[in-house]
Amino acid sequence: MARTTARHDPVPHHRRPRRNRWAGIVQAAFWLIAVATVVGVLVLFPWGGPPEADQAGFAQTSEERFAGRIVGVEESPVQDDFLLPGSVAVTVDVVLDDGRQVTVETVDEAGIFDLGRRVEVSQVAATGTPEIWAIVDLPRGVPLLGLSAVFVLAVVALGRFQGVRALVGLVLSALLIVAFLVPAVLNGSSPTVLALVTATAVMLVTLPLSHGFDRPVVAAAVGTALALALTVGLAVVAVELTGLTGLASEDVQLVRFSTGQSIDLRGLLLAGMIVGTLGVLDDVTVSQASTVAALRRANPTLSAGRVFGEALAVGRDHIAATVNTLFLAYAGAALPLLILFSVGDAPLGETLTSELVAQEIVRTLVGSIGLIAAVPLVTGLAALTLDGSEPDHGHAHGDASAPPPVPEPSSPEPPAVPPAEVAGTGSEAVLDPDASLRRLFRLDDDGEDPTE
Incomplete structure (x- = not known):
């Protein structure tokens, strides 16, 4: 009995457990997005490589770099009146690793030319002119390798096998940007479309690698793709309405000068917004999907609606912290610019609407709106794809x-x-x-x- x-x-x-048709719909959407992304990568990939830079306007020069050590520093008797405050004209003696000693006339702008310091020296030779020696940089390979090793050990020690998978995803993300996005931009493709395809490809690679392949991850991936599409639309409208040109950055001007090509500068600005938003979007969407799954594991009797409400409450706290993080990240990158404007005489309104500041404001606001939209979107998708075992x-x-x-x-x-x-x-x-x-x-x- x-x-x-x-x-x-x-x-x-x-x-x-009951069959959940929403889980099938979300999974089908995931595979549709994956197939479309693969097709986009194959179509836009620069199979012939980026075009050669147009150097017709440059003098025929050759440059060779050497590593060396400073053995003598002497302040020049005559200082240029046009030097920036804190800069000093100096004569530096450098012994190269091949045994030669060269003398370089330069300007010490940061007080770093000390005896014994290793430097990188460039020898530039042009047709019909004497060779020129210049200190161009400091060697940083060993410190960067050491810091990278500490980072890898920390990730593996805490994350273990999941940390290893996350590192693999990081390497693949870097390859997608360096081997696909950058050459394709130089090849003349639209930077906006390329950024969307690249960001989606990065998301599809890193999420399953870092977090496995289950319903919460599938829901997070679909939600991230939809939030990215929304962010692209918002960015296009915002850049058009504010009249941003992408010409404010000196780096952009240097790109045009170095490549000798006509690059879509406004599209390049949009691409930066899209790729920059992706990193924070991944964090928010995976956290929300994981919260939904954790609530169901903690109490299998909760309905999908109750799980959605509780997870959304967590998402509100996450958004409040993430939006501030996004602002601080952009403010930190633009800190010298903020200092420059703080000592200027221009009115505050004029400063805020200048292109240099306005593009950072647009970047922050567009990214934040995309994050805010992603929270209920991913939370709802994850709740809809629950296993259906609730009473x-x-x-x-x-x-x-x-x-x-x-x-x-x-x-x-x-x-x-x-x-x-x-x-x-x-x-x-x-x-x-x-x-x-x-x-x-x-x-x-x-x-x-x-x-x-």
């Missing part, structure tokens, strides 16, 4: 014909869950989530407990 009662107990029946509505309201999922301890009938799962006295009973999950995972396909 005990087994018969267990077989017809309504609680396992109502917890039997039907109306079974927890005291109906005598349908016992509640967690019976009172005083019930004469065998409890639906083992006594270890229930804590409390009197009319209060609290479901132990861990014990509930242990029982849930022991159920076979027919909803029966094989241990009974």
